[in-house]
Amino acid sequence: MVAVNTQQPFSVTLRVWRQAGPAQPGKFVEYAAKDLSPNMSFLEMLDVVNDELTVKGEEPIAFAHDCREGICGTCSCTINGKPHGPGKGIATCQTYMRSFKDGDTIFVEPFRARAFPVVKDLITDRTAFDTITQAGGFITARAGSAPDANALPIPKGDADLAMDAAQCIGCGACVAACKNASAMLFVSAKVGHLGLLPQGQAERDRRVLAMVNTMDTLGFGSCTNQYECSAACPKLISHDFIARMNRDYLKATFRDAFKPAPAGGGGGA
Amino acid sequence: MNLVGNLFGSSIGRKILMAVTGLILIGFVIGHLVGNLQVFSHPDKLNGYAHFLRSLGPALWIARIGLLVAVVIHIWAATVLTLESKRARGGEPYGVKTWIQATLSSRYMRWTGVVVLAFLLYHLAHFTLGVVQSDTFKETEALRHYKMTADYHVLGFTVVRAGSEVLDVHRMVLLGFQPLVVAIFYIIAVGLLSLHLLHGMDSLFQTLGWRNARWARSLRTFVMLACAAYFIGSAAIPGAVLTGLLKPVPVTPSVAAHP
Ligand code: HEM
Ligand code: FES
Numbered sequence: 001m002v003a004v005n006t007q008q009p010f011s012v013t014l015r016v017w018r019q020a021g022p023a024q025p026g027k028f029v030e031y032a033a034k035d036l037s038p039n040m041s042f043l044e045m046l047d048v049v050n051d052e053l054t055v056k057g058e059e060p061i062a063f064a065h066d067c068r069e070g071i072c073g074t075c076s077c078t079i080n081g082k083p084h085g086p087g088k089g090i091a092t093c094q095t096y097m098r099s100f101k102d103g104d105t106i107f108v109e110p111f112r113a114r115a116f117p118v119v120k121d122l123i124t125d126r127t128a129f130d131t132i133t134q135a136g137g138f139i140t141a142r143a144g145s146a147p148d149a150n151a152l153p154i155p156k157g158d159a160d161l162a163m164d165a166a167q168c169i170g171c172g173a174c175v176a177a178c179k180n181a182s183a184m185l186f187v188s189a190k191v192g193h194l195g196l197l198p199q200g201q202a203e204r205d206r207r208v209l210a211m212v213n214t215m216d217t218l219g220f221g222s223c224t225n226q227y228e229c230s231a232a233c234p235k236l237i238s239h240d241f242i243a244r245m246n247r248d249y250l251k252a253t254f255r256d257a258f259k260p261a262p263a264g265g266g267g268g269a
Numbered sequence: 270m271n272l273v274g275n276l277f278g279s280s281i282g283r284k285i286l287m288a289v290t291g292l293i294l295i296g297f298v299i300g301h302l303v304g305n306l307q308v309f310s311h312p313d314k315l316n317g318y319a320h321f322l323r324s325l326g327p328a329l330w331i332a333r334i335g336l337l338v339a340v341v342i343h344i345w346a347a348t349v350l351t352l353e354s355k356r357a358r359g360g361e362p363y364g365v366k367t368w369i370q371a372t373l374s375s376r377y378m379r380w381t382g383v384v385v386l387a388f389l390l391y392h393l394a395h396f397t398l399g400v401v402q403s404d405t406f407k408e409t410e411a412l413r414h415y416k417m418t419a420d421y422h423v424l425g426f427t428v429v430r431a432g433s434e435v436l437d438v439h440r441m442v443l444l445g446f447q448p449l450v451v452a453i454f455y456i457i458a459v460g461l462l463s464l465h466l467l468h469g470m471d472s473l474f475q476t477l478g479w480r481n482a483r484w485a486r487s488l489r490t491f492v493m494l495a496c497a498a499y500f501i502g503s504a505a506i507p508g509a510v511l512t513g514l515l516k517p518v519p520v521t522p523s524v525a526a527h528p
Binding site: 216 | 366
């Protein structure tokens with residue numbers, strides 16, 4: 001088969017959110033992106049536009065990125081109203097210009113949520129996710145060196161499910177896609193990941209209560225079960241984890257309320 | 270952290286309250302509909318049923334208060350969560366925002382909910398309190414002397430005897446739907462309630478943690494069938510009056526013949 005020529009250069013019009021700083025007002029500014037290769041990534045296209053802006057002496061568009069291979073969760077951008085652009089299960093950095101047509105107008109905006117304030121242009125501060133993780137997205141026990149492979153039996157199904165949840169790259173697309181700016185998919189992925197594994201059991205109740213509490217305090221919204229989050233997730237993390245977290249939260253709440261207190265003192269040497 | 274604090278104070282807790290109260294209300298509206306469908310048989314049925322319910326006394330009041338508490342908690346949680354979520358979205362709206370896959374019914378929950386509330390208030394004022402359309406209310410002189418022609422049974426027990434004089438609820442319903450606007454308003458309102466439940470019945474399973482991809486499709490099919498059946502059943506009553514299928518019978522001799 002003869003390969004079709006996918007190198008036909010084409011042009012699009014960008015309407016990019018420009019905002020000089022957190023407290024400054026922002027607005028959409030139009031840029032022409034010309035002579036694009038369909039095989040460029042979306043971020044490479046922005047690089048080209050920024051080169052031109054720099055040559056003209058204008059301020060380049062600030063956008064966040066790091067790995068550019070869909071694993072770090074740094075890139076963001078809401079592209080034509082969908083976080084990470086038109087693809088399914090793909091981050092902005094893995095979105096290619098062949099997803100667009102010659103002459104398209106493309107809206108590029110930051111992820112918007114009160115808990116993700118804009119730092120500059122398309123860059124948002126997603127520290128809130130780190131704060132949630134610090135509230136319980138870890139295992140306190142010292143893990144030591146790697147144990148023998150089969151010393152701790154874990155059913156294959158549970159291990160696979162835990163891996164599905166562990167794929168979360170913490171990008172924030174779930175919050176950006178949700179009409180309520182809810183962080184439930186992110187939090188449920190962390191809670192589900194550790195809750196499925198034996199190592200996570202000791203702190204299972206404490207974890208879900210603390211992470212949900214932190215999520216609420218940071219000003220994220222609540223879930224209305226519309227599943228826009230999982231549809232926008234570059235790792236396609238399932239909203240089944242949200243149902244699982246709701247169940248865990250309810251159980252933990254009851255267990256916590258009816259747990260007898262240990263008889264005074266305690267403590268070791 | 271405590272039980273009441275978690276349920277009333279956290280986002281998931283409030284969602285759970287909304288789901289549980291929603292479930293209670295679903296149980297009520299289905300039971301209510303099944304009872305009301307007796308309008309399609311002899312007037313003895315609906316009138317006997319209504320008399321039986323009123324004769325429950327304290328039990329009726331316990332149920333009424335329970336339902337009122339459920340409605341209040343449901344609406345309170347819906348309102349608080351909506352306001353919080355609006356604030357969470359932040360000040361700057363998206364220039365362009367597309368829905369990816371959210372169902373239609375899920376996008377209008379707040380609107381369908383508000384219309385259902387308006388309908389609920391009218392419905393109570395209409396058939397329970399007699400504040401609106403009071404000329405055809407069950408407690409007016411013309412409607413308070415229905416004589417049962419047969420015994421009315423519940424679970425095999427006779428609860429209302431033939432010959433007893435009860436309120437003519439059957440007649441009130443048929444007269445109540447005579448005005449065209451009222452009948453149409455009822456049909457639209459139960460339509461929007463069915464739309465509310467099309468998301469709500471599905472959503473509550475997710476909220477309570479009883480839903481996953483393995484049977485989400487079966488659940489969806491079940492919910493769609495249940496909502497369609499609920500709509501057809503509910504719309505049938507005003508619909509039957511509207512089309513003349515159900516007509517108020519001429520006033521019974523026992524009331525009219527002896528001035
Ligand atoms: C007979 C009356 C009603 C019934 C049977 C009912 C039932 C339900 C159910 C089962 C849910 C799902 C809970 C969940 O998400 O897990 C729900 C959600 C909701 N209801 Fe109602 N409801 C009723 C009345 C109302 C009223 C009067 C309002 C409004 C003021 C309202 C507003 C809402 C809202 C905002 C939601 C959240 C929707 C979402 O998850 O996106 N409901 N309702
Ligand atoms: S830049 Fe790392 S995921 Fe896109």
